[in-house]
Amino acid sequence: MASARVSRSRWRVPLRVLAIAYVGLLVAWPVGLVFWNTFADGVGPVLETFQDPLVLAALRLTAVSTAWSVVLNVVFGVTISILLVRYEYPGKRFLSALVDLPLSVSPVVVGLSIVLVFNAATGVFGRPLADLGVRVLFATPAIVLATTFVALPLVVREIVPVLQEVGTDQEQAARSLGASGPQTFWRITLPAIRWGLAYGLVLSLARSIGEFGAVKVVSGNLIGKTQTATLKVEQLYFDFDKEQAFAIASLLATVSIIAIIAVSVLRSRADSREAS
Amino acid sequence: MTLGATRVAGSSVKGERATARSTLTKGSGLALGVSVLWLSILVLIPLGAVVIAARGGGWHGFWSTLTNPQTAAAITLTLGQAALVTVLNVFLGTIIAWVLVRDSFPGKRIVEIVIDVPFALPTIVAGLVLLGLYGPRSPIDVNVANTRSAVFLAFAFVTLPFVVRTVQPVLQELDIDAEQAAYSLGASGRQTLLRVILPALAPAIAAGAALSFARAVSEYGSLVLISGNLALRTEVTSVRILTYIENGQTGQAAVVATLLLVVAFLVIAALDVVQRRVARRG
Numbered sequence: 085m086a087s088a089r090v091s092r093s094r095w096r097v098p099l100r101v102l103a104i105a106y107v108g109l110l111v112a113w114p115v116g117l118v119f120w121n122t123f124a125d126g127v128g129p130v131l132e133t134f135q136d137p138l139v140l141a142a143l144r145l146t147a148v149s150t151a152w153s154v155v156l157n158v159v160f161g162v163t164i165s166i167l168l169v170r171y172e173y174p175g176k177r178f179l180s181a182l183v184d185l186p187l188s189v190s191p192v193v194v195g196l197s198i199v200l201v202f203n204a205a206t207g208v209f210g211r212p213l214a215d216l217g218v219r220v221l222f223a224t225p226a227i228v229l230a231t232t233f234v235a236l237p238l239v240v241r242e243i244v245p246v247l248q249e250v251g252t253d254q255e256q257a258a259r260s261l262g263a264s265g266p267q268t269f270w271r272i273t274l275p276a277i278r279w280g281l282a283y284g285l286v287l288s289l290a291r292s293i294g295e296f297g298a299v300k301v302v303s304g305n306l307i308g309k310t311q312t313a314t315l316k317v318e319q320l321y322f323d324f325d326k327e328q329a330f331a332i333a334s335l336l337a338t339v340s341i342i343a344i345i346a347v348s349v350l351r352s353r354a355d356s357r358e359a360s
Numbered sequence: 361m362t363l364g365a366t367r368v369a370g371s372s373v374k375g376e377r378a379t380a381r382s383t384l385t386k387g388s389g390l391a392l393g394v395s396v397l398w399l400s401i402l403v404l405i406p407l408g409a410v411v412i413a414a415r416g417g418g419w420h421g422f423w424s425t426l427t428n429p430q431t432a433a434a435i436t437l438t439l440g441q442a443a444l445v446t447v448l449n450v451f452l453g454t455i456i457a458w459v460l461v462r463d464s465f466p467g468k469r470i471v472e473i474v475i476d477v478p479f480a481l482p483t484i485v486a487g488l489v490l491l492g493l494y495g496p497r498s499p500i501d502v503n504v505a506n507t508r509s510a511v512f513l514a515f516a517f518v519t520l521p522f523v524v525r526t527v528q529p530v531l532q533e534l535d536i537d538a539e540q541a542a543y544s545l546g547a548s549g550r551q552t553l554l555r556v557i558l559p560a561l562a563p564a565i566a567a568g569a570a571l572s573f574a575r576a577v578s579e580y581g582s583l584v585l586i587s588g589n590l591a592l593r594t595e596v597t598s599v600r601i602l603t604y605i606e607n608g609q610t611g612q613a614a615v616v617a618t619l620l621l622v623v624a625f626l627v628i629a630a631l632d633v634v635q636r637r638v639a640r641r642g
Contacts, residue, residue: 093549095549096462096463099455099458099459099463100459100463100465102452102455103452103455103456103459103460103471104471106452106456107456107471107474107475107520108474109493110516110517110520111474111475111477111478111517111520112474113493114489114490114492114493114494115474115477115481115489117489117492117493117499118485118488118489118492121492160395160398163391163394163395164395164399166388166391167388167391167392167395170388171382171383171384171388171392172381172382172383173382173383173384173392174382179395179396179399181628181632182399182403182404183399184628185403185407185624185628186403187571187574188571188574188575188578188623188624188627188628189407189578189620189621189624190577190578190579190580190597190598190601190617190620190624191483191578191580191581191598192580192598192599192601192602192605192617193407193410193578193598193601193617193620193621194406195605196410196601196605196610196613196614196617197406197407197409197410197617198406199605199610200406200409200410200413200610200614201405201406201409202406208405208409209401209405229402232402233402233403236402236403265385265387287480290480291480293482294480294481294482294483294484294485295482296482296483296484296580296581296584297483297580297581297598297602300602301602301605314482314483314484314485314581315484317482317484317485317488318484318584318585321488321585329488330488333482333484333485333488333489336481336482336485337481337482337485337489340477340480340481340482340485341473341477341480341481343480344473344476344477344479344480345473347476348469348472348473348476
């Protein structure tokens with residue numbers, strides 16, 4: 085099918101060259117150069133970087149907050165997607181818009197909003213939580229909230245179209261044969277949306293690992309305590325410790341490129357299964 | 361990464377006529393309650409707090425913050441560069457989508473993956489990446505660090521996937537028969553492009569442009585290393601907000617943040633209008 089669509093226009097080759105040149109100059113070459121710079125002095129300095137306890141602490145914090153954010157976004161993402169597709173109620177469009185909102189809000193604004201609500205002195209939630217002895221701001225909970233906020237729409241936006249496409253026939257059949265609500269969900273709905281959920285999960289994983297602006301505002305950026313991997317890259321770069329900055333940046337870039345390849349492979353597999 | 365695609369596909373959620381009738385069961389009603397509570401704590405109340413904090417200084421305080429020369433320069437720079445990058449994306453994004461759908465060449469899958477890289481790459485890494493090729497140690501001798509071109513470059517990098525990914529699925533679904541019919545009736549390539557292909561793609565291009573504008577306006581991480589954040593010259597709105605926060609001027613930070621929220625809200629509203637128009641036509 086793809087070959088039948090190939091254009092025979094005389095513009096075909098010039099446009100191809102333009103597209104490849106633009107993508108190459110803007111993305112491929114610069115990204116390749118970071119890997120090149122990282123290994124310019126061999127593998128030794130890179131390995132040394134990942135033995136530095138402060139670097140390891142930053143990576144650990146990123147891993148912990150990413151895990152929380154992904155779990156929260158998968159649980160609420162699946163729930164909200166089903167609520168958006170399978171049910172009718174007043175205010176549904178508002179809910180849909182609310183889920184989309186984080187896509188277009190600046191990370192710095194996200195950070196500011198969390199500071200305003202969760203600060204211990206004047207925050208609506210921060211003050212009562214401080215009375216209970218719970219510290220949110222400048223600690224891991226605020227970092228989790230910030231990363232969850234920015235990755236919120238990704239799972240929902242992947243599952244909603246899949247749920248719409250599969251329809252309700254199988255779910256209704258299961259229900260009419262006596263399956264309970266939870267049984268229908270685990271045996272019918274969840275297997276049907278598993279690919280969409282997989283893409284959403286990988287995308288929110290990549291987004292959570294990479295979050296920078298919102299985390300910078302809410303974390304306090306205390307070295308070794310509330311400094312995530314992306315904040316560590318910034319600090320190392322400004323401290324002229326470029327080797328270490330490049331090493332961590334390469335690690336983060338590798339993770340995100342693996343995530344993209346994983347989604348691309350999953351997607352083409354799901355497509356070919358659909359076609360057969 | 362298929363953000364645009366899912367948005368367009370998800371349009372019928374929004375396109376459905378809202379019925380006052382509720383089909384919620386006991387369990388789903390509880391789930392809705394918990395979800396709304398979660399979204400309120402995470403998104404709605406914090407963003408509401410920003411708007412309330414912005415009102416602290418009254419209308420006068422609002423206006424004097426936005427007309428502060430440094431803040432006004434940051435807002436003008438951000439909106440201007442975001443608009444320029446969006447125009448670039450409308451042309452190049454559509455061309456790239458066309459090449460990916462209608463052309464076939466070795467390495468096409470690699471190009472597909474490279475296009476999604478800016479979507480998944482941490483923004484601070486994006487800044488470092490651009491600095492490598494377009495910074496002081498550039499191997500091709502192009503140094504844009506600490507200039508306005510750096511802002512444009514960073515915006516172009518982070519917004520690359522949006523128009524491509526919204527236009528591509530629509531172009532894929534586009535009936536090639538209509539094009540061939542136009543050709544066989546004697547239309548030139550240009551006429552077919554202007555009368556058949558582009559009108560069909562227009563809603564997707566508009567949606568991609570809106571997403572790319574919104575992303576550029578709110579960008580922060582990729583600029584930290586490359587733009588130099590020079591007041592009145594290369595400082596963008598997000599950096600300005602952060603400076604206010606760091607100086608303890610939360611009220612002023614909230615005012616500028618509210619402006620960005622208004623822009624975000626307008627973009628979402630525009631997307632909704634475009635998608636509902638498409639849903640009605642389809």
